[in-house]
Amino acid sequence: MGWRDLFHSATWKRSLALRMTLVAIVWSVVALAISGVILVGLFRDSAERHLDDRLKTSLDGLAGSLVAAQRGSPLEGDSLAEPEFKLPLSGWYWLVKDGRTGIVLWSSDSLYGDALDVGNTPADGEIHARYLEGPGGVQLRVISQVITAPAGTGYDVTVAGNAAQLNAEVMTFRQSVFVTFAVFAIGLLAAIFFQVRTGLRPLSRMRAALADVRNGESDRLTGDFPIEINPLAQEMNALIEANLKAVERARANAGNLAHALKTPLSVIINESRTEKGPFAQKVLEQAATMRVRINDALEQARLAAERRVLGAVSDVGSSLKGIARVLKRAYADREIDIEIVMPKEMRVRVERSDLDEILGNVLDNACKFGNGRLRVSMEESRSSQTGRDFVIVSVEDNGRGLTEADRKTALQRGRRLDESVPGSGLGLSIVHDLVEIYGGTLDLGESALGGLAVRIGLPSV
Template sequence: MTGQDPVTGQDPAARPDPGPAGAPAPSLQRRLLAAALVLILGALVVAGLAIGLILDRFVRGQLDARLDAQVAALVAGLEPGGALRLDRALDGPPFDRPGSGWYWQVRRGGAALRSGSLSGHDLALAAPVPAPSENRPRPADGVGPRGEALILRVLVLPDATSVAASAPRAALQRPLREAGLALAASLGVLGLCLAAGAVAQVRLGLRPLDRLRRDLADVRAGRRARVPEAQPAEIRPLSAEVNALLDQNAAQLAQARTHVANLAHGLKTPLATMGLVLSDPARDPDGRLARLVGTMDRSVRHHLRRARAGARGGAVRARTPLAGPLRDLAAALERLHADKGVAVTVAVAPGLAAACDPQDLDEMLGNLIDNACQWCRGAVRITAGAAEPGIRIAVEDDGPGLDPEAMARAARRGQRLDETVPGHGFGLAITTELAELYGGGLDLGRAPLGGLMATLRLPG
């Protein structure tokens, strides 16, 4: 719950954690996307191989079935007896086109019957003719008369008659290639869709974390006091722990502020009083005691300032609206100075808020308004508005005002410009110290009303 970096002036929450040795911080989103893309790619490769194998078996099965039908027709067309003849012509398309690769051949000993597509050539098998089988063709490879690769189905009958039918290997490879191209395109489109879905899913799934980050930024900036409890089930324990930490931090800050306030009241006023008493030369002829008291006062104020700044390490998240406190203080001080007939007017821009503790804001504004009411002739005007890099609150009066030298002395602790006016001379100095603790300040100048104008600058 810290503010800006005192060295770089940057917001630590806005800078990514460089990780060890300056390495970039690991990204949960990139890790999830990489895992999803690897799994999608692996699934697509496995699916492509499986579908390709299924297509190969399907196309090969269709081709084998066609060749087996041709072999069965040839076996059925063989005339019984010793001569090797067919009782009908079996050169239907595509077995009638020479050089097409669609061939058939029936061989018994030295006699052979051939399809017209062989043009009198023999069908050479790449392996020896298999032994007679149980009336079922077997696969084989061969080469056509033009050297083309063939897919064959061969059936050897009990009388050693071999019946073979072939198809060009391109009849298997061409459909597989065309189907493979279509399959690759389909899987590519599917992969892109799945990748887009994974990106959308990861971003949608991590959106609650981004919303939690914005909620924490709002807490740190003072726009909200706690992280909303309405979170997804997986993030709800984290938000509950963060809220518990915020509550514990607030309790510790309140305790620290109490101790600091007690110490401030216990030391600052007595030391200041001693300094005023010892300012009389008759009481401290050589000024040694006054110097010691001054040293003690500076040391106490230095350590109190550090303690209060440390206690406010998380107070930057507290933003206090201005309209309410200004109007309440103006009304209270008008009643307090009713015998003087003071009229206090307030003009505050809508929605204006100061990034500081409400008690400190009341103390600063109370000092300035009370000082203006004491020195005015009858009118005090308060205006507040936005100004880079925060807000600006101007308190002016129509009193006699101060010259530049008196303005410089008025901001010092214990300096009273008029002994007839009640007070100890600490108001403007305390206001200046508090404003500087929050990164602001106090400026004194001539008011348009004719008196003093005190301009308080605070972070917004």
């Protein structure tokens, strides 16, 4: 993956740590590179000024010798401090030209008869510095100045020094800066990673605290969070408390409504049964319908309240064993055989009362419509679409089963496929609603025992 793909990838957009790290790395690299260029430039300027000072000292010596020559003394270039002016083609040269004609009057022994084309210097009395190529292709640092002797004669004086030493010093300094900054960059990268991990650690603690709430190990976010994210933790705790209060309020309202309607409806049904005639029969039918609708509405209100419950965690095995004991006593005359295959302890993100209702309805139907044998098995599975982990509970019986059309009808509220068996027809539909609310799945199929197989998928912990 290239840098362009990395910066535009979903990982870059979704990862706060990656964005912070990459931005810090890019900024650090750019800052170090700019600092290195500036430092090398400053060092070169300093080294260049130092070389110019050496050349100016030699130029001043030549100027003094010219004044002495005007008084009749010979021009003493040998008096210059730099011994390189005597070595042939050393890269250190001087020459004096006639300021008017440009003819070379004197030159250093180091030129060894070679020519040094320095051009004409402006007669403004200022020192002019520049680079040019000397004998043998060597780069020279040159300073020139037009000097007017007391007799009025003008001399174009030029002093040149080998720039190779200057370039070598700059290269050495550049390498030192590169090595130093490379070591500094490694330490800086380590500091960046440490800073990002340390800075984002409170978010990891908040995520762990939220996981504890979801797993039922805590009822609120606990921990000492920084002031930047502490308001978020407080808002989440307030939301959790508001949801819990809404659940309790919905449950209380549902219970009050059930008690308020239960007695009047029972009176209507009982009175209708004592009367004969089509009117009484019609009232009885409508009262029964009202009972189904009221149960339906109460169940929907309870489900809506349960949907807002956070941190609900239940053990599937203990729920199954408790329901199995109750059903064996309830169907003691049929000697129901309930086999539970449980490889290990499994927990789901479902309230215990809802889990008991889901499994209780399914197992009760298996007992009613089976022929005395039930097998309950559990396994873990991961959704290929969402990546979430589920516990799959399979309930199989050895009854006559259902056709494909009947399986669809069985999930409809209030529909009963076998009128000979008592019931309201709400069992599987309630199971379907509960499972759907918790983000699970419910499938009906054929059992290896010959009857119906109900597969329930619930989010695992």
